[in-house]
Amino acid sequence: MPQKLPIVLNHEEVVRLIDAAPNRLYRRILVLLCATGVRRTEAARIEVEDIDSKRKVIHIRQGKGARDRDVPLSPKLLEELRSYWQRKSRADTEYDAERWSDLDTDSRIRTRCSSRVTLP
Numbered sequence: 001m002p003q004k005l006p007i008v009l010n011h012e013e014v015v016r017l018i019d020a021a022p023n024r025l026y027r028r029i030l031v032l033l034c035a036t037g038v039r040r041t042e043a044a045r046i047e048v049e050d051i052d053s054k055r056k057v058i059h060i061r062q063g064k065g066a067r068d069r070d071v072p073l074s075p076k077l078l079e080e081l082r083s084y085w086q087r088k089s090r091a092d093t094e095y096d097a098e099r100w101s102d103l104d105t106d107s108r109i110r111t112r113c114s115s116r117v118t119l120p
Contacts (some may be wrong), residue, residue, distance in 0.1 A: 024084055
């Protein structure tokens, strides 16, 4: 049996998906995943210290194969992350980190966003 290919969203579909995020946390997760291509588990481990705004990179620690790597940081993503963190207290940020590192997070995001937008 042939291997099934993944569904790839076009630019408009990605924008609609991000706009359908039910809250700022889900929006941040979706923007981060789409803009960098990191895996959900890698994104869950990103700390503020991992973002190098001068070099325009995000340092991914212990990614696939237990390797560290840097991914590009676009100006739009940097603006999105700064906006989010400016509104958050330290306690809220720690609570969010626990919520989004939960193994069920990606299915929760899919469920909540897909009910607001129709994608292939």
